[in-house]
Amino acid sequence: MGLKIEDISFTYETGTAMQVRALNHISCEIPDDRFIGLIGHTGSGKSTLVQMLNGLLKPTQGRILFNGEDIHGDGYDRKNLRAKVGLVFQYPEHQLFEADVLSDVMFGPRNLGLSEEECRKRASESLFMVGMGERFFKKSPFDLSGGEKRRAAIAGVLAMHPQILILDEPTAGLDPRGRDEILGLISEMKKKLRMTIVLVSHSMDDVARYVDQIMVMNNGKLVYNDVPSEVFRHHKELETMGLSAPQVIYIMEYLKERGLPVNTEVLDIQSAADSIMACMGPAGRGRS
Amino acid sequence: MFENITIGQYYQTRSPLHSLDPRVKLTGTLLYIISLFIVNCAAGYLLAALFLVCMIRLSHVPFRYIVRGMRAILFLLAITMLFNMFLTPGQVLWQAGPLHLTREGLTFAVKMAFRLTFLILGSSLMTLTTTPTQLTDAMESLMRPLKVLHVPVHEIAMMMSIALRFIPILMEEADKIMKAQMARCAEFDSKHLMKKIKSMVPLLVPLFVSAFRRANDLAMAMEARCYRGGEGRTRMNPLIYRTRDWIAYGVVFGFMAAAIALRVFSASLPFPLNL
Ligand SMILES: Nc1ncnc2c1ncn2[C@@H]1O[C@H](COP(=O)(O)OP(=O)(O)OP(=O)(O)O)[C@@H](O)[C@H]1O
Ligand SMILES: [Mg+2]
Numbered sequence: 001m002g003l004k005i006e007d008i009s010f011t012y013e014t015g016t017a018m019q020v021r022a023l024n025h026i027s028c029e030i031p032d033d034r035f036i037g038l039i040g041h042t043g044s045g046k047s048t049l050v051q052m053l054n055g056l057l058k059p060t061q062g063r064i065l066f067n068g069e070d071i072h073g074d075g076y077d078r079k080n081l082r083a084k085v086g087l088v089f090q091y092p093e094h095q096l097f098e099a100d101v102l103s104d105v106m107f108g109p110r111n112l113g114l115s116e117e118e119c120r121k122r123a124s125e126s127l128f129m130v131g132m133g134e135r136f137f138k139k140s141p142f143d144l145s146g147g148e149k150r151r152a153a154i155a156g157v158l159a160m161h162p163q164i165l166i167l168d169e170p171t172a173g174l175d176p177r178g179r180d181e182i183l184g185l186i187s188e189m190k191k192k193l194r195m196t197i198v199l200v201s202h203s204m205d206d207v208a209r210y211v212d213q214i215m216v217m218n219n220g221k222l223v224y225n226d227v228p229s230e231v232f233r234h235h236k237e238l239e240t241m242g243l244s245a246p247q248v249i250y251i252m253e254y255l256k257e258r259g260l261p262v263n264t265e266v267l268d269i270q271s272a273a274d275s276i277m278a279c280m281g282p283a284g285r286g287r288s
Numbered sequence: 289m290f291e292n293i294t295i296g297q298y299y300q301t302r303s304p305l306h307s308l309d310p311r312v313k314l315t316g317t318l319l320y321i322i323s324l325f326i327v328n329c330a331a332g333y334l335l336a337a338l339f340l341v342c343m344i345r346l347s348h349v350p351f352r353y354i355v356r357g358m359r360a361i362l363f364l365l366a367i368t369m370l371f372n373m374f375l376t377p378g379q380v381l382w383q384a385g386p387l388h389l390t391r392e393g394l395t396f397a398v399k400m401a402f403r404l405t406f407l408i409l410g411s412s413l414m415t416l417t418t419t420p421t422q423l424t425d426a427m428e429s430l431m432r433p434l435k436v437l438h439v440p441v442h443e444i445a446m447m448m449s450i451a452l453r454f455i456p457i458l459m460e461e462a463d464k465i466m467k468a469q470m471a472r473c474a475e476f477d478s479k480h481l482m483k484k485i486k487s488m489v490p491l492l493v494p495l496f497v498s499a500f501r502r503a504n505d506l507a508m509a510m511e512a513r514c515y516r517g518g519e520g521r522t523r524m525n526p527l528i529y530r531t532r533d534w535i536a537y538g539v540v541f542g543f544m545a546a547a548i549a550l551r552v553f554s555a556s557l558p559f560p561l562n563l
Contacts, residue, residue: 018300056467079473087471095468097493107490111473142497156472 001067002196003030003053003085003164008062010048022048023059024220030164030198035190037207037228038200040217041242046200047090049217050166053198054078054085083112086162090169090200092153096141101127101152104141108160119159126155129192130185147178151185158189165189166198171206183210208232208246208267216243229265248272297357297456299416303348306417309533310426316540317414323547324403324410329554331561332547333402339543340406340413347417357412358405365404372397395563415452424449428518429527442518450506458499465494 010023022045030036030053040046051057052064055071055078064071071081089095098104105123114122127136130151136144141152150170157165167186171179187210190197201207207214207228214231216224218241224231232238235245235253252264252272263275305313324336344351378392415423428445435441466476469490476491478484554562 051467054471056470079475082471082473089464089468089471092468094494094498095465095472095490097490097497107469107474108472111475160473 002032002034004065004068005029005052006063006065008052008059008064010045010052010057010059010061012048014060022220023052025062026220026222027062028215028222028225030196032163032196033194034196034213035187035211036196036198037211037214038198038217039202039204039207039214039243041202044217044241045220046202046217047168048220050087050168050198050200053164053166054082054087056082056087079111083108083160084162085164086157086160086166088154088157088165088167088170090172092156092170093141093146093149095153095156096149099140100138101132101141101144102137104152105156105159108156112160122159122161123155126158127152129158129189130155131181147174147181150174150182154182154185162195164196164198166200168200169202170199171201171203179206186210202243204232204238204244205246216241228267232265232267297416298419299347299349299353301348303346303417304532305343305347305413307532308417308536309527309529310418310422311430311527311529312533312536312540313414313418314423314426314430316536317410319540319544320410321407323544324406326544326547326551328399328551329557329561330563331554331557332550333399333406334561335543335546335550336402336406340409343413344409347413349413349416354409354412354416358408361404361408365401368404369397369401372400420449420452423452425523425525425527442521446518454499454502457502458495461498462491462495465498466491 005026005028007025007027008023009021009025012018012020012022024045026049038046038049048057052059055064058072066081066085069076071078096104098107102120102123105126106119109119109122124134124137127133132148132151132155136148136152141149144152154167154170170182170186174182183206186197186199189195190210199207199211211228214224214226214228215222216231216238223237223241224234232245232249235249238245246267248266248269249264252262252266252275255262255276256264260276260279262272262279266272266275320336320339327333327336344354373389373393374387376390376393376396377388378390380388381391381394382389418426424445427448428441431439431441431445470476474487474490476484476487478487550557556562
């Protein structure tokens with residue numbers, strides 16, 4: 001059934017001069033087994049929105065339903081909600097605290113009151129899932145590299161077996177290789193565990209390849225919520241919001257303007273190349 | 289959780305109080321605090337309250353915002369009051385076992401509560417209207433005479449300003465870490481004391497790590513900009529007294545004189561004012 005967001009708004013520091021309207025009447029749905037990209041310029045309210053989804057922040061207006069129940073209703077078990085809706089924060093490596101990686105990943109399951117054995121099992125599974133083998137288990141989390149810390153932190157949330165996994169800018173501050181590794185890892189997890197993933201980012205190039213739905217935020221409003229090709233059709237509007245469509249779209253648009261009947265709804269380089277080759281096909285070669 | 293602590297925070301706006309020379313505000317706050325301990329009768333407290341309210345109005349900081357900062361101190365205040373009420377010897381009003389509530393204790397507790405409240409409100413008003421940079425400039429300038437005694441005035445001022453600046457940063461950081469741990473189902477509102485202490489570990493360890501990291505970064509950044517102590521350092525905005533600053537000094541000294549006068553003549557005031 002997933003998450004349903006009904007017309008929520010949120011204001012930071014209400015009643016002071018620093019008052020910020022971070023979310024402005026947002027409604028949307030996050031159905032099961034989806035890979036969603038949440039995109040927006042810096043300060044558009046992405047992090048605020050995702051903290052709403054697991055009840056860390058309470059909307060000043062509107063409701064959030066998880067599996068049909070209001071998460072701020074009386075007696076709702078929000079601790080359990082946080083296990084079901086896993087949230088990996090921006091720069092999650094700053095939350096590590098235990099003496100070794102394995103214990104740190106076990107922190108979440110322990111809080112759920114699971115048996116020590118079960119915690120250990122889940123933790124080692126999650127660590128394997130993020131590509132951290134046994135040799136990391138007894139290392140101090142503070143001795144890991146930046147990318148490894150981040151993976152350990154993701155494992156820490158994964159170990160609670162969430163139905164929905166939200167990752168807030170998991171690639172921020174990583175080099176291209178670290179970024180590709182993390183994104184590859186996430187899409188693999190999606191395939192293996194069949195959970196819903198919400199990937200927050202401000203780079204369309206990162207997201208376009210993996211997701212099957214894109215939500216675009218601007219100034220606290222949800223502007224688009226559609227499949228990638230539909231969203232990228234508005235690339236002119238996206239630019240006014242400080243965003244852009246993936247590079248390939250621009251190339252394809254350019255070629256089309258120049259009279260080559262290519263498909264402008266491609267998302268990655270391979271299909272773009274295929275589309276160009278198809279147009280150039282026997283006819284194309286004949287012309288030259 | 290932490291957004292209610294306003295002590296040490298700066299409130300950005302334009303007001304007569306904001307534009308005063310920081311030295312005036314620092315001295316003024318100090319004199320105000322001293323006056324709080326000079327006054328000893330209801331009239332004096334009334335005067336102190338009046339002065340504070342006027343200053344708050346002049347600062348253009350919303351009253352609610354300042355008072356909200358008090359909530360964090362309430363617990364401390366309550367404890368102080370309880371101790372004063374029951375541990376001051378004197379005429380017993382009420383008794384329960386070994387506890388004696390005395391008349392003297394009660395008046396003393398109420399007075400102390402007012403003093404502490406005004407003290408906290410007054411000093412937070414200063415930090416709310418003065419940026420940490422201004423504050424240290426003022427401190428350094430006012431303590432300059434101590435340099436003769438080889439007191440490292442500049443270094444002390446710098447350390448204080450950094451400490452002040454770091455309070456809101458660490459609060460924000462703590463809030464972030466807390467949320468991150470709560471996302472892993474940690475509970476911070478446990479009623480059980482041992483559990484509560486234990487639940488602080490996942491918050492405090494990352495907080496310390498980050499504080500050290502920040503300190504390190506800051507030291508590097510200062511060094512990269514060739515900071516080498518106060519020797520030969522000039523200011524971007526030198527402190528210069530203007531007319532309004534002298535007027536402000538006048539007002540503060542006037543208030544202090546009134547406080548002293550009220551103390552001297554407190555015995556001859558009419559009934560409710562001489563309590
Ligand atoms: N704790 C806070 N207190 C006050 N204002 C805040 C707080 N957190 C965020 N804001 C404000 O709310 C708005 C939305 O912030 P948010 O962090 O949700 O943006 P974001 O889309 O995640 O940006 P980024 O890409 O930089 O992470 C911003 O204007 C920000 O200044
Ligand atoms: Mg963010």
